[in-house]
Structure formats: C-alpha cells, structure tokens
Amino acid sequence: MIHGLVMFSGGLDSVIAAHLLKSQGLSIKALHFVLPFYSGMGLSHSNIKYYAEVLGIPLMIVEEDEEFLNMIRDPRFGYGKNANPCIDCRIQRLQSAAKIMASEGASFIATGEVAGQRPMSQRVDNLYKIETESGLKGVLLRPLSAKLLNPTKPEQNGLIDREKLMGISGRSRKVQIEYAKTHGLKHSTPAGGCMLTNVDPARRFLEMASFKPEFTLADFKLLAYGRHFRLGPGLKAIIARNDPENMVLEKMFTKDDYVLQMAEVTGPYCVLRGDATPEQLQLAASVTARYTKARNDAEVKVKVEQGGRSFIITARPAGEQECEKLRI
Numbered sequence: 297m298i299h300g301l302v303m304f305s306g307g308l309d310s311v312i313a314a315h316l317l318k319s320q321g322l323s324i325k326a327l328h329f330v331l332p333f334y335s336g337m338g339l340s341h342s343n344i345k346y347y348a349e350v351l352g353i354p355l356m357i358v359e360e361d362e363e364f365l366n367m368i369r370d371p372r373f374g375y376g377k378n379a380n381p382c383i384d385c386r387i388q389r390l391q392s393a394a395k396i397m398a399s400e401g402a403s404f405i406a407t408g409e410v411a412g413q414r415p416m417s418q419r420v421d422n423l424y425k426i427e428t429e430s431g432l433k434g435v436l437l438r439p440l441s442a443k444l445l446n447p448t449k450p451e452q453n454g455l456i457d458r459e460k461l462m463g464i465s466g467r468s469r470k471v472q473i474e475y476a477k478t479h480g481l482k483h484s485t486p487a488g489g490c491m492l493t494n495v496d497p498a499r500r501f502l503e504m505a506s507f508k509p510e511f512t513l514a515d516f517k518l519l520a521y522g523r524h525f526r527l528g529p530g531l532k533a534i535i536a537r538n539d540p541e542n543m544v545l546e547k548m549f550t551k552d553d554y555v556l557q558m559a560e561v562t563g564p565y566c567v568l569r570g571d572a573t574p575e576q577l578q579l580a581a582s583v584t585a586r587y588t589k590a591r592n593d594a595e596v597k598v599k600v601e602q603g604g605r606s607f608i609i610t611a612r613p614a615g616e617q618e619c620e621k622l623r624i
C-alpha cells in the first residue's frame with residue numbers, strides 16, 4: 297500500500313514535491329495526466345517515465361478524454377488570461393486523482409503547486425478553493441508551500457514531518473533550482489502551462505466553440521496541430537505544417553472528414569471537417585496547394601478521399617493573402 301499520490305508533470309516543482317516526500321521515507325506513486333490533445337495517440341511518454349524512474353517511484357499515466365471537454369465548455373470559475381480554465385481544470389483532475397487515491401488506499405495527494413506562482417490557480421485563496429471543491433479538504437498537500445498553508449491531516453497525525461517541507465511562495469524558481477542542484481534531480485524545463493494558455497491556440501479554441509458549441513473530442517484534439525482555416529460556418533480545413541503533423545493528421549481524421557492530398561507532387565495532409573459544397577471542396581484544394589512546391593503553378597491536381605470514395609479535382613493554388621483571410 298502507498299502513503300500518497302503525487303501529481304506529476306515531470307517539471308521542477310512536481311519532481312521536488314515527490315523528492316521531499318520520498319526523502320521522509322514515505323511510499324508514494326506519481327500520477328501523470330495526459331491532456332486530451334495528446335491522449336489516445338500512442339505516445340510513449342518516455343520523458344515522464346524517465347523522471348519518475350530517476351526518482352525511484354512508480355508512475356501511473358492517465359489519459360484524459362470527454363470529461364475534460366465537459367469542463368472546458370463551461371468552466372464554473374471561468375478562463376484565465378486566454379482559454380485556460382485552470383481552476384476548474386485543477387479541480388477536475390484532483391477529483392479524478394481522489395478516486396485513484398481511494399482505490400489505492402492512499403491517505404493524501406500532493407502537488408507541486410507553489411503559493412502565488414501562477415496568477416489564477418495558485419493564488420492562496422484559490423489553493424484552498426481547489427482543495428475544498430475537489431473534495432480533498434485536509435488531504436491535499438503542497439509540499440513546496442506547506443509551511444505557509446494550513447497543516448493537512450497527514451501532517452497533523454504525524455505521517456508527514458511538516459518541518460521537512462518547504463515554505464516557498466512567488467514566481468521565482470531560485471530556491472527550487474538550488475534544491476534540484478543539491479539533490480541531483482532530473483526534471484523537464486519549466487513550462488508556462490498548457491497550450492490553452494497561449495494566444496494562438498486559445499483563439500482557435502474560442503473560434504471553434506463559437507461556430508460549434510457541441511464540439512467533439514476529435515475537434516478539440518485537432519486544435520494542437522496544423523494551420524487552421526474557416527471555409528464556412530460549419531466547415532474547417534486543417535493543413536499539416538510538417539511531416540510529424542502529416543503523420544498525426546493521418547491518424548486523426550474521422551470517417552466523415554474529407555482528406556485532401558496533392559495527386560502529383562508531395563504536400564501536406566489536409567483534413568476538411570464539415571459538410572462541403574463542390575465550391576468549398578475546390579477552395580480547400582486551392583488552399584492546400586498553397587503549401588506545396590507547386591504553389592506557383594497555374595493548376596494542380598488534388599486527390600480527395602471521403603467515406604471510402606476518392607476523386608481528383610483540379611485547382612488553382614491560392615495566394616498568400618487569400619489564405620490569410622481564411623486563416624483562424
């Protein structure tokens with residue numbers, strides 16, 4: 297049986313949280329959640345596995361799916377600076393972790409959160425709000441800021457030595473970097489949050505939600521890849537930017553999507569999602585051709601596949617300005 301779970305991203309703070317607890321002789325398990333953008337893609341998560349292995353702790357990887365969408369469609373506590381519903385996201389993830397904690401017979405969940413490090417989810421009042429709303433009152437431990445927060449049950453009952461935890465607050469990572477150096481810890485580069493915290497993906501997300509409020513997991517996943525174009529209220533084209541994205545898009549189209557590829561030259565994969573008129577198919581072919589070596593040709597042949605049928609259309613490669621007007 298384990299004493300506790302540690303929410304584990306492989307980043308500096310979660311690695312330190314795990315190390316602080318393990319150094320006290322506690323038996324812990326790392327829990328890593330994979331955002332829906334990357335779930336179900338057959339990824340190996342080798343980095344996360346490596347950081348857990350170096351710490352010498354077992355790891356459980358959980359791939360998030362539809363539940364994440366229900367939350368992000370209408371977050372109770374709103375979005376952060378961009379389309380990041382960080383408070384709701386933390387709550388939902390911790391609720392999932394609470395179920396795992398119960399099934400593992402563990403008595404606490406620890407996170408790498410630092411009071412005041414991030415504007416939305418790590419303000420002290422929000423740390424307490426997340427603890428209450430996730431149903432983890434008294435059993436949610438933040439080892440890096442523990443001395444600044446109310447003692448949790450495992451600290452009160454002596455399972456965890458509060459004196460050996462930290463009392464860090466704020467955005468500076470100086471103390472953490474020093475700690476990692478002293479203990480020879482391996483961790484990933486500090487990241488600023490998921491892609492929903494970035495301007496461009498956030499804009500794409502809000503645009504998609506405005507045209508298709510009932511967006512699916514397949515729609516959501518596509519936000520992380522390719523160039524996106526709005527070709528009609530219910531029609532979007534996603535064009536790969538490079539070979540790795542070609543491979544991803546190849547895995548991601550659904551049976552109703554149109555898939556466009558150059559018939560005679562190499563070029564990117566285009567997934568066209570929604571009902572398309574012949575004119576819109578023509579437009580999608582033109583835009584796709586813009587991102588090939590044949591962009592200056594008068595005409596190109598584009599292969600279109602959908603639902604088991606395929607046909608060729610001839611299109612004029614679109615100009616840059618034409619594409620930019622349609623770009624999301």
Ligand code: SF4
Nearest residue numbers: 380381382385489490
């Ligand atoms: S940055 Fe993204 S993954 Fe992290 S809490 Fe916010 S919404 Fe969730």
